[in-house]
Amino acid sequence: MTTAVEELEAGSRLIYLDHAATTPVRHEVLDAMLPYFSQAFGNPSSLYAIAGESRNAIDEARARVASVLNCRTSEVVFTGGGTEADNMAIKGVASTFDEPADIIISDVEHHAVIHAAEQLEHDGHHVISVPVDQYGIVDPADVASYLGDRDAVVSIMYANNEVGAINDISEISRLVKQHGSQQGTTVVMHTDAVQASGKLTLDVKTLGVDFLSLSAHKIHGPKGVGVLYARRGVKIDPLIAGGGQERQRRSGTENVPGIVGMGVALVLAENERLEFCEHTRGLRDRFLAAVTERVSGVVINNHPQHSLPHIAHISIPGLEGEPMLLGLDFKGICASSGSACSSASIEPSHVLLAMGMSHELAQGSLRFSFGKDSTQDDVEYSVNALADVVDQLRGMPSMSARVSAV
């Protein structure tokens, strides 16, 4: 039986424009990972030679990550993905406080952060969610203004996964730390940088953060591997108890191939960062210009400057995202209506609503995210395809209702 992907590749085109959801593992990464599945398969905690190879591979990956983050190798904790890194930072720090603390997040965080904060609220902590502007950006002074005289964990995302909005993390860190020293409280700053890797600097000294989360699969690495940068001297309790791996911070036998993949993927993403930004910005801008020309009434939701270069986020009034996605899928184009993680739900995305968008416009939103291998041709083909799908759905209003009811 052939898969949908094989059929599309054989018969027609497959245009993948959902790189903010995930990316294919690149060959350099896969090549680096392969030996650790079956040749050098030893448990890094064992004493014999092949175990030593696994240990060395982890050490090397840790050094690679530390070089990109500009931190010590001892400050790099490998996790089972971005979700785990976010949970570990927020819950792990909150659990070190003796008294209930303030947990400050923003209205547009990923659910990994929002739901982790909600769990802490059940434990008696005070969760405060900071509003955003019409582009999904938080005002740094606003974040600091929510801090009181309690210890606090502040978790504000570096770049948003739906609209690509970029926050000024160094300024937020500076202001919240200043507040902490004036009040004599402990204020710990975390940022979810899962979408920022390969697009923005990850230098933790420049960002001034105590914790930072990454995920390999957004940068052509494997799924189920992430990193938590944990600044030396800042207390954190482990989320997962067990054999004490990762300096007691994350137990469990290490995912050696995954960790190796993370290290290689991150270095490549960092080395190619400027080139990636220039390439995808060019494609994204052409896409937005062409869509504006071809699809009447389209609304662009990206901030003109402070937005990730590879994400085009648009709304098409009067239509719903799902029928448009199905129409695009039929033409071999993979895009997303909001974030992939929330696309199973029919509720409009919390990010778009927090930006002040109406339910109707939010329902008609699409995200196209370009990658290093996307081409000008992909832009032209997808804009034509989208214009056709929109014309078809606008001509058949009942079809939109029929498909979305399935």
Ligand SMILES: Cc1ncc(COP(=O)(O)O)c(C=O)c1O
């Ligand atoms: C901003 C952000 N944070 C966290 C995550 C979760 O990362 P992972 O899929 O590795 O658990 C994602 C994934 O979509 C994301 O976009």
